[in-house]
Amino acid sequence: MNNASEFEKAVAIVKEKAIEGQKTVNGQNNVEGPKAVPGQKAVSDQKVVHDQPVFDHQDIAFFKKTLDILKRDYGNVLGQNLKIDMQRGKPCVEQLELANEMLDWNSAPFKCEDGTESRNYGGDLCGIPECRKLFADLAGVKRDNVLISGNSSLSVMYDFIVKAMLLGVYGAEKPWLKYPGKLKFLCPSPGYDRHFKVTEVLGFDLVTVRMNPDGPDMDEVERFVNCDDSVVGIWNVPKYSNPEGITYSDNVVKRFAALKPKADGFRIFWDNSYFCHDLYEEGDVLLNLLEECKKNGNENMAYIFLSTSKITFAGSGVSVAIASESNIKHIKSQIATQTIGPDKINQLRHARYIKNAETLKKIMMSHAAIIRPKFECARAVLEEEFSENGLCQWNNPRGGYFISLNAPDGCATRAVSLAAQAGVLFTGAGSTFPYKKDPNDRNIRIAPTVPSVAEISEAIKTLSLCIKIAYLEKQSGSLVI
Ligand SMILES: Cc1ncc(COP(=O)(O)O)c(C=O)c1O
Numbered sequence: 001m002n003n004a005s006e007f008e009k010a011v012a013i014v015k016e017k018a019i020e021g022q023k024t025v026n027g028q029n030n031v032e033g034p035k036a037v038p039g040q041k042a043v044s045d046q047k048v049v050h051d052q053p054v055f056d057h058q059d060i061a062f063f064k065k066t067l068d069i070l071k072r073d074y075g076n077v078l079g080q081n082l083k084i085d086m087q088r089g090k091p092c093v094e095q096l097e098l099a100n101e102m103l104d105w106n107s108a109p110f111k112c113e114d115g116t117e118s119r120n121y122g123g124d125l126c127g128i129p130e131c132r133k134l135f136a137d138l139a140g141v142k143r144d145n146v147l148i149s150g151n152s153s154l155s156v157m158y159d160f161i162v163k164a165m166l167l168g169v170y171g172a173e174k175p176w177l178k179y180p181g182k183l184k185f186l187c188p189s190p191g192y193d194r195h196f197k198v199t200e201v202l203g204f205d206l207v208t209v210r211m212n213p214d215g216p217d218m219d220e221v222e223r224f225v226n227c228d229d230s231v232v233g234i235w236n237v238p239k240y241s242n243p244e245g246i247t248y249s250d251n252v253v254k255r256f257a258a259l260k261p262k263a264d265g266f267r268i269f270w271d272n273s274y275f276c277h278d279l280y281e282e283g284d285v286l287l288n289l290l291e292e293c294k295k296n297g298n299e300n301m302a303y304i305f306l307s308t309s310k311i312t313f314a315g316s317g318v319s320v321a322i323a324s325e326s327n328i329k330h331i332k333s334q335i336a337t338q339t340i341g342p343d344k345i346n347q348l349r350h351a352r353y354i355k356n357a358e359t360l361k362k363i364m365m366s367h368a369a370i371i372r373p374k375f376e377c378a379r380a381v382l383e384e385e386f387s388e389n390g391l392c393q394w395n396n397p398r399g400g401y402f403i404s405l406n407a408p409d410g411c412a413t414r415a416v417s418l419a420a421q422a423g424v425l426f427t428g429a430g431s432t433f434p435y436k437k438d439p440n441d442r443n444i445r446i447a448p449t450v451p452s453v454a455e456i457s458e459a460i461k462t463l464s465l466c467i468k469i470a471y472l473e474k475q476s477g478s479l480v481i
Contacts, residue, residue, distance in 0.1 A: 006066045007468055011389040013062065014475055017053030055475070063476035070469045074422065077462050082423035084459040089242065089401035089447045091310055094370050098363065099312040102349045110345070118344035125332050125339070131347040135306060135320045138276070138357055140288045144325045147332065148347055153307035153319035157269060158198050160303055160321070161233070163334055164265060165202065170330035171300050172265030176232050179263065186224055186234035188216035190404060190432035190443050192242040195235040195271065206434035207231070211244060215252035222259065229262040233269055239286045240274035243404040243432055243445040245397025247284035257292030259301065270304040274400040276364050277310060279372045283399055290322060299324040308350060310401065311363060318343075318350050374448040377456045378403055385464035392467060403446040404432070405463075411470035412441045418466035424459045 055063075113130045116123035126132060127148030136143045149156045168175040176183055185199040188209045196206055207224060210217040215238070224231045236256075238248040248256075256268055270289050278284070293299045300323075308317035323331070354360050379396060382405065386392040394405040407415055412429035419426060427445040430436040444463070448456050 006069055007472075008389055010063055010066045010472060010475070011391060013055075013059050014053055017055055017059065020053070053475075060476050063472050067469065067472045067476060070465060070472065073465055074418070074469060077422045077465065080423075080458075082458060082462065084423065084451050084455045085425045086447050086451060086456075086459055087425045087427050088450075089310070090450050091314055091367070092370065092450045095310075095367050095449070096313060098366050099353065102312060102353045105349060105352070110348075112344065112348060116344065118348045121340050123341055123344055125335050125341060126328060127342060128344050128347045128351070130351040131318065134351050134354060134356070135322070138360065139272075139290075139304070139306065139320075139322055141290055141322055142325075145290065145322050145328060147321040147323075147328050149319045149321065149342060151309070151315060151317050151319065151346075153271070153273060153305045153309070153321075154194055154198070156319050156321055157195070157271065157303075157305055158202075160267075160269075160331070161198065161202060163331065164232070164267065167334055169265045169267060169300075170324075170327050174265075176265055179230065179232070179265075181230050184224070184228065184231045186216075186221060186231060187434045188221075188234070188236065188241075189434065190243055190438075190445070191235060192237055192271070193427065193431040193436070195237075195269075196434045199233070199235070200435065204233075205230075208434050208439075209234075211241070211246065213246065215246060215248035218252055218255040222255065225262070225266060226260050227262055231261070232263050232265055233267050235269050235271070237271050237273065238289070239272055239284060240277055240397055240400025242274075242400065243402040243443075245395050245400045245402060245404065247286055247399075250287045253287040253289055254292055257289060257298055257302075258296045259298070261301065266301065268302045270302055272304055273307045273309070275306055276360055277367070277401070278364060278399045279368050279375060280398055281365065290324070293324075300327055303327070308354075310367070311360070312350060312353065316346065318347055371449045373453050374451070374456050375403065377453045378446060378448045378460050381457055381460035381464065385461070385468075391471060401447060401449055403448060405444045405446055406440075406442045407444055407467045408471050408474070409440045409442050410474055411467055412438060412444050414470035414473065415463065415466040416444060418469060419459075419463050422462050422466070424462045426463065 110118045112118055112123065112128040116128060118128065126146065129143070131148050132143045132146040135148065136146045165176045183204050184207050185204040186209050187196050187206050188211050190211060200206055209220050221234065225234070238253070240247060268289070289302050289304060290299060293302050302323060304322035306320035306322070311317065354363065375397070379394070382392065382394050392405055392407055394403055397403065416426050416429040427447065428436065429441065429444060430438040432438065432443050432445055451459060
């Protein structure tokens with residue numbers, strides 16, 4: 001892009017004026033300029049100073065001239081008729097192909113380990129024994145802690161919340177809906193938009209909790225959970241979080257396990273969807289929440305969820321709920337009126353395909369070989385575009401499905417919209433926060449798994465150009481393109 005040096009000059013002017021402005025206000029220079037730190041763990045931990053620099057006519061004229069150059073480049077991008085979708089964390093076709101052998105098992109024996117005929121009604125409502133055992137071993141829990149369900153773990157989470165609202169949870173006096181006043185659900189943010197939406201449509205007040213580099217701000221979590229009896233749940237993606245790729249530290253997990261909720265029916269929703277989704281041979285290690293809860297006499301407080309959507313087929317996987325034996329028995333009794341039985345054929349396929357931890361590791365490394373170059377390409381372009389000027393911050397995930405990018409404050413909505421007009425789609429700005437409202441309008445979620453490496457390079461260059469345009473429009477007070 002031929003705009004590079006002019007743009008760098010424009011950013012330098014903004015920074016200089018910001019420092020001058022700060023000097024005028026405080027009588028000294030105490031400004032820490034925004035820096036890009038490739039490889040950092042958490043975007044939300046970046047300290048970015050939000051100054052309102054004062055520009056003179058010459059500055060504004062230079063911004064406008066630079067903006068014209070950027071807009072010319074943007075016009076060229078429009079002419080390319082790009083069509084690149086980076087909105088959702090989906091496996092690409094090559095990843096789906098990896099599990100095709102599961103579909104070739106026409107002659108498979110249909111009997112489960114315990115003699116249950118998989119094609120018929122019947123069998124344990126919690127799932128077939130070999131599938132329960134597989135996921136119990138993978139999660140480091142007992143078979144009786146495991147309930148296997150249909151293809152969507154999100155719908156299981158939704159279902160558990162509705163059950164808690166209407167029927168109550170194990171050991172609590174009354175269903176959530178019988179509690180006085182409006183119920184609250186804590187939402188560590190940036191977080192997973194579909195989690196937030198579930199609790200929004202079910203009528204909860206969504207409370208944003210800040211994400212630190214090692215997980216949610218536990219001082220805030222403890223303050224809410226231990227002191228407010230209207231707080232009945234909290235969302236978590238504890239490993240390779242969506243979107244920041246953070247894995248919670250041991251200390252954070254231990255503090256979760258030691259919570260003393262004011263509401264007796266409080267539950268931690270621990271969506272460990274990315275439990276095995278390492279991008280590199282050596283993955284992050286997450287402490288076993290159920291085990292830690294047990295140590296604190298809190299074993300009924302945790303609902304843990306796993307999903308095979310990004311291990312086998314996103315549309316035809318199995319989902320897994322893990323909880324104390326008492327919780328599982330209680331939920332099983334509720335499920336008994338809901339279904340005659342789960343899809344046992346699919347459970348059988350999954351147990352036979354995934355087999356054990358060793359085979360799973362091989363499967364996940366095959367996925368990583370396909371998607372790791374895509375993550376690395378996206379990060380390389382971001383570094384090229386922003387490491388000098390320090391305009392954006394992004395994470396460097398070691399697993400999961402997302403890269404989280406922080407644009408300059410107030411620029412995400414405009415940049416995502418400009419990119420969409422150019423045919424490059426990102427998740428809507430704001431989506432990673434409750435009610436889709438990013439207080440800083442800066443977070444952009446990048447899902448790099450579906451497009452090819454060449455498309456990702458094009459898409460991230462386009463996004464970078466759109467961020468630069470949004471930034472200069474803001475500085476020059478011009479919003480017209
Ligand atoms: C954190 C998280 N949980 C759950 C899901 C959806 O899982 P499932 O397909 O099992 O409903 C996703 C999908 O992107 C996700 O990112």
